[in-house]
């Protein structure tokens with residue numbers, strides 16, 4: 001936190017006031033809290049929702065994204081303080097993947113003791129694997145990429161599958177890839193009382209066939225999740241604080257780039273296989289970590305933080 005509004009001093013989700021110098025993450029979107037949608041309890045889909053990193057440059061909100069030295073937070077943004085013990089690499093995804101997965105698991109119901117299928121082993125999928133395994137589920141992760149399947153095993157998956165392999169029966173299925181065929185896999189995998197949560201399908205795709213009788217007779221619930229509530233961000237940060245050392249979250253970030261190297265960062269993101277590349281506005285680029293190299297602690301990398 002570099003500066004605070006004197007008019008309306010902002011508070012963290014825990015109710016305590018923000019202070020200059022605090023190390024924080026904030027929700028991907030700001031909600032008005034007053035519109036009919038917010039009043040229905042769907043503040044993540046507020047009629048006046050403004051999303052960080054998703055908005056065109058506007059005169060009343062120029063600093064709204066991550067490719068800048070500073071970001072101006074809007075009223076209605078959930079802010080969570082991050083303990084110094086959690087490295088940057090482990091927490092950078094908190095307000096995207098981790099909070100989204102917390103929302104997905106909240107929609108899925110208690111995973112303890114369930115057979116839980118995850119389709120897609122990207123950032124969301126491996127995070128879901130870790131959070132569900134930690135909550136007591138037996139997790140199976142399905143992904144076409146062998147490197148990602150191996151990654152999922154390191155994030156708590158008991159079993160991994162290629163898409164052409166049989167899934168077996170699941171109590172809960174989480175679709176986090178966006179692939180229409182994976183949606184079909186999830187619908188077919190759950191049995192009696194099954195719950196399917198779809199969160200990967202965020203762009204237009206072909207329709208997916210559905211057998212209504214199978215859903216009805218088996219009391220199957222299908223739910224969509226998009227964006228998340230403030231409590232999901234708090235749950236995500238709490239999970240990373242407790243378990244950033246249990247699962248190799250820091251390894252999901254392939255490299256770090258300064259603002260002068262955005263083209264290289266985007267090229268590295270497109271080249272894969274690391275699920276994310278990071279931009280540190282005040283840093284010069286660091287090469288991708290070699291396999292087995294330990295994570296670099298946040299803000300204390302060789303040469304120190306640049307002004």
Ligand SMILES: [Zn+2]
Nearest residue numbers: 032035038046
């Ligand atoms: Zn609203």
